[in-house]
């Protein structure tokens with residue numbers, strides 16, 4: 537009797553294994569889809585946009601350190617961190633270059649440059665366009681990191697709010713995410729935010745922004761904010 541039962545168990549086990557093997561190809565897409573906070577994170581593309589570049593240095597600190605280089609360093613770190621979390625990430629620029637060249641006799645280079653960034657976001661069907669910038673003020677006492685959004689875009693606002701929450705964990709005085717009037721976040725079909733990561737006019741903040749470990753901390757906060765917004769966006773969509 538015992539042997540028969542064992543044989544039956546073996547038969548069941550064999551059938552079970554065959555069943556799993558047959559079903560596996562059907563299960564694989566499902567397994568990948570539900571990976572990472574159970575959402576559609578792996579299918580979404582995030583476009584990181586380090587502001588300025590090439591002939592356009594952006595603003596600068598008292599020592600002449602250019603904004604474009606800080607934006608790029610932080611942007612690359614965000615890209616690498618998000619990729620480690622399995623997110624599909626692109627960059628408007630991964631090297632020191634402008635997106636629209638200076639053309640003799642043709643104005644509007646700055647606008648063409650911004651337009652090229654928006655076009656990249658549309659082409660990549662990016663869920664979020666996250667633009668990194670440094671600020672500058674005539675008031676040398678001003679400092680801090682702020683995420684800006686388009687007030688008409690609820691998804692963008694939510695993204696800015698979560699990024700701001702993460703940034704506030706690492707800055708001495710918490711700031712509020714704010715609605716902003718920027719070309720790049722006002723374009724239809726693009727959900728963009730602008731993160732101003734600090735003031736180059738503030739002597740201490742300018743020094744910090746040159747340091748790789750400080751840049752890493754900022755990048756981690758922004759990445760975390762993006763991941764959280766992505767997770768809540770996905771669960772809102774599927775729920």
Ligand SMILES: [Zn+2]
Nearest residue numbers: 587594669670
């Ligand atoms: Zn800028």
